Amino acid sequence: MKILASIVVVILLLCGGALWFLAGGSLNELIKAQIESQGKALTEQTVTVDTVDIQLTKGAGSILGIKLPNPSKYTYPNAFTLGEVTLDINLEATKTDHVVLDAIIINSPKAFVQLTENGNANIKELMDTIEKNMPKSEKSSETKPQGSSIDPLVTINKLVLADTALTVDLTALGNKEHSATLPNITLTKVGGDAGIPASQVGGVIAKEMLSEIWRQTKKVQKEKIKEKATEELKEKAKKKLSELFN
Template sequence: MNKLAVLAFTLLVFLSSMLWYLANGSLNEYLKSQIELQGHYYSGQKTTVDLADFSSSTGTGSFTNLRLLNLSDHQAKHAVIIDVAHIALERQPSQPLLTTIQEITINKLTLNSETNSSKTNNIDQLIKSTRNKLAHDYPELYPNISAKIYAENNPQLNAEEYAQNNPQAGPIIEHTKPKKKRGKPQTKINISTITINTVELNIINNNLAKKISLHNVKITAIGGKQGIISNQLGGEVLLALLSLANRS
């Protein structure tokens, strides 16, 4: 009987450990896939992450070797490279349905910026793609860009002439109205601080190459006090990182 009890206990411990491993493994695969999917969605370029390692018990984790493929007509294979990023969640939520990433620390961010013979810059193109996606999905947060996209998609509408002839009507606002959300309230997320130990800017312009290194770079909070939905977070973070190339 004692042997059976020991065997049962051993099996219980083994199965519990296996379920814990599977649960954490599934979570890490999910986080890895979300970064890759959002990176590709907003930039239009393939995004890969070698490893996601997050502990739900400590609220900390790391992401290793994040790479965003460069545009096809530029030299460097990748436009964006992050060697490792560490994250720490706030342990006590400040409000319901809000997850706060207290800090993201990136060890090294590499941005390969290149202006080719046609005078187009890869980072500028990636910024434009990311902003346009954000403006399309969240027009109320990007009214100027979404208005431009709306006008381009509706060339038959001359908004300026319409406003002059009908001042009482005000501006066309269909493109900036927030959509009404139905169903359960969505969990939101924000980031308090992003610190980058080293930003390496590799710049090629008119076939002249130069390298600029920035240290201890801080990025302002993302998501505000109320937070944003998780699908938007990837675009906002990518936009903030790409915009660092303009510091050159």
């Protein structure tokens, strides 16, 4: 039963799906297909995954090469790529109706943020799209059959984005492209002690990640625009001095 519980945990966490996976087939391929399917439903972009490797007996797994494309009007092909996502499932704390993950570690993600002339950005558009398409909370206890675990609650004790490579394109604002490596971003108790429905986990994680990336982008944007303004003032002062002494 512990192995079966692990399968349910992973499928429900990543896919927000039901128990039809028991009909057979490759678990890793099923998870890969469902991440891509649910990712497209949330973001309205063709999300792709390279490989999935779930080790059920260890309560662990990894997902490699997740890519989230940009809306078509942006020049960068992807808004976000994830090198490796590792899962640490707390089998002891997990119950039929409440899944607990000790950690989700996202290693070496790459974020490509492109701002437009009016101050909009690809990341902001994707955040709005995810918000629009996220499953809405329901009074599941009133609608689900007794004993059903189709959409259990999920708590993530720690969600980490490690070594995020951020590219910010400010050319539309008269600046240029900038690169930065962000300090590790750590979010705790995603879903709280009570948990959130498994069908909402993917959207919540995506929103949390993109919101933090957007916050960091605004910080980089402010710093770079300030630097450019300072450089322009120095150049004007230098030119003025040159005119005075020539």
